[in-house]
Amino acid sequence: MNFLKTASLSVAALALATTVSTADTLDSIKKKGSISCGVSTGIAGFSATDSSGQWKGIDVDFCKAVASAVFGDSSKVKYVPLTAKERFTALQSGEIDLLSRSTTWTATRDTSLGLNFAGVNYYDGQGFLISKNLGVNSAKELDGATFCIQAGTTTELNLTDWFKANKMEYKPVTFDTSGQTIEGFKAGRCDAVTSDASQLYGLVLKVKDPNSVKVLPEIISKEPLGPVVRQGDDKWFNIVKWSHIAMLNAEELGINQANVDSMLKSKNPNVKRLLGVSGKAGENLGLDSKWAYSIIKNVGNYGESFARNVGKDSPLKIDRGLNKLWTQGGLQYGAPIR
Numbered sequence: 001m002n003f004l005k006t007a008s009l010s011v012a013a014l015a016l017a018t019t020v021s022t023a024d025t026l027d028s029i030k031k032k033g034s035i036s037c038g039v040s041t042g043i044a045g046f047s048a049t050d051s052s053g054q055w056k057g058i059d060v061d062f063c064k065a066v067a068s069a070v071f072g073d074s075s076k077v078k079y080v081p082l083t084a085k086e087r088f089t090a091l092q093s094g095e096i097d098l099l100s101r102s103t104t105w106t107a108t109r110d111t112s113l114g115l116n117f118a119g120v121n122y123y124d125g126q127g128f129l130i131s132k133n134l135g136v137n138s139a140k141e142l143d144g145a146t147f148c149i150q151a152g153t154t155t156e157l158n159l160t161d162w163f164k165a166n167k168m169e170y171k172p173v174t175f176d177t178s179g180q181t182i183e184g185f186k187a188g189r190c191d192a193v194t195s196d197a198s199q200l201y202g203l204v205l206k207v208k209d210p211n212s213v214k215v216l217p218e219i220i221s222k223e224p225l226g227p228v229v230r231q232g233d234d235k236w237f238n239i240v241k242w243s244h245i246a247m248l249n250a251e252e253l254g255i256n257q258a259n260v261d262s263m264l265k266s267k268n269p270n271v272k273r274l275l276g277v278s279g280k281a282g283e284n285l286g287l288d289s290k291w292a293y294s295i296i297k298n299v300g301n302y303g304e305s306f307a308r309n310v311g312k313d314s315p316l317k318i319d320r321g322l323n324k325l326w327t328q329g330g331l332q333y334g335a336p337i338r
Contacts, residue, residue, distance in 0.1 A: 025229075025236035026070070026286060029097055034076045037063035038096040041081045041177045044202030045310035045318070046102050046122075055079045058309040059100040062121055062227055065299045066098060066243045069291040074298035083176045085152035088113055091230055098240060099228040102196065104154045109228075118241040120226040121302075122310075123322040123331050125219035126158050127197035129204065132214055134191055139218040143168040148181045148190035150174070158221040159194055182206050196223050201316045239285055246292040248334030249274055250301035252325055257300045260293060273337050281337050292337070302332065 029035055039047035039059055047057040064074035080096050091099045092114055103109075104124075105117040128139045136142060139162075149155055151174040163170050173190050175181045182203045185193045193203060197219060204210050227244065229237050250256070253271050255263050264275055273279040275296075276289035285291065299305060303325075307313045311320060324330025 025097055025233045026239065029070060033071075034078050035063065035067050035070065035098060036078045036080055036096045037066075038080045038082045038087055038090050038099040038101050039063070040101045041083055042179050043102055043199055044205060045198065045314060045316045046202075047079075047081075047100070056309065058122065058305055059102060059227075061299050061305040061309065062100045062244065063098065065247060065295045066227075066240055068294040068298040069239060069243045069246075069285075069287055072288065072290070072294045083152065084150055085176065087152075088115065091115065091228060094230075097229070097236075102199070102225050103228055104196075105224045105226055106154060114231045115228050116231050116237050118227045118229060118237060119244040120224040120331075121244055122198060122225040124196045124198050124223035124225050126155060126194060126221040126223060127200050127219055128216040129185070129193040129195075129200045129213060130191065130216060132212055137216070139216050139220070140166060140168070142170065142192060144170070145191040146171040146173060146189070148173050148175065148184040148193045150178055150181050150195065151176055153195075154221070154223065155195055162220045178203070179206075196225070198225075198310065198316075198318060201310075201318055205315060235286060239287065242281075242285060242337075243291075243295060244302075245334045246274065246295050246337070247299070247302040247305065248325070248332055249337060250292070250296045251303040252327060252334060255296055255301060256304055257297060260296045264293070270337070279338065 039055065042048040045057055047055060047059040050056050063077045067076040068074045080090065082090050082101060087099055087101055087103065090096045105120065109115055110117055130136065147159065147170050149159065149172050159170065173184055175184055178199060181193055184190055186207060193200065197215065200215050204213055207213050227240055229240050253274065255271065263271055264277060266272060273281060275293045276282050276291065282289040282291045306320060306323060310316045310318045320330060322331045324332065326333040
């Protein structure tokens with residue numbers, strides 16, 4: 001074995017030695033009595049604290065859904081706020097069990113960071129927020145503009161690619177958090193903010209006069225956002241993955257928080273399997289047969305979570321668009337539970 005190959009294996013061995021063992025994630029979670037869930041430091045509609053200090057958002061709901069599946073109790077969650085730069089290290093090191101923090105599924109992250117994406121709970125794309133006083137109507141008019149950007153995100157890479165492709169230039173001003181980014185914009189440190197379009201709608205609410213700003217029409221990237229776990233523990237990966245799928249199937253089958261108890265009497269075989277009246281879905285996951293029932297009872301179906309956090313019942317009023325069920329022309333499609 002040559003020196004270079006030996007050195008390469010040593011580095012790999014060192015990396016392996018410092019990687020947290022994930023073979024017993026579920027057992028570890030049960031022993032400590034809660035799930036450590038990584039969330040953002042504050043993204044409206046996704047994960048942020050309200051006036052009483054309670055965590056709210058579509059990503060927070062997913063943390064609660066997994067806790068409901070495991071414990072039957074949505075409160076069994078410890079929320080760990082993380083910046084974009086901190087999130088993957090926190091997951092890799094074992095500081096958190098689950099990352100539910102507006103994170104884009106990419107090839108690099110899915111293959112080289114020791115991570116597994118458990119699905120897409122929000123289909124998004126990168127957009128641009130500007131002051132109306134800037135006097136532009138298209139991102140292609142922003143040649144030479146200064147941008148406020150959150151560091152450690154795909155936003156930086158997408159912006160560079162898009163400006164190069166359009167033979168334009170820009171000047172970046174980077175910040176650690178989404179909140180700092182909009183504060184920089186409000187202070188006049190940049191001409192525009194670029195981020196996931198969903199985040200831009202939340203940032204608009206933080207501007208003193210929301211009517212003074214606008215989101216430009218261009219969407220320059222694909223941003224499939226979803227929950228993430230460490231590689232190496234298929235049992236835990238399956239629980240997280242199927243928790244998301246259960247919420248999608250519940251919406252498709254017309255099961256919600258209000259009617260889930262009465263739906264236990266349904267004769268529909270799909271409903272019976274989802275709610276644990278028949279089949280072995282819970283047993284196969286290493287959970288109670290009522291794991292999905294608990295998710296729906298405590299958190300609701302996917303549509304309910306979307307509506308109250310980012311959709312029609314929220315301050316953001318975001319149209320579901322691509323996040324509609326496949327039966328309604330969207331991309332959200334839950335694999336069958338059978």
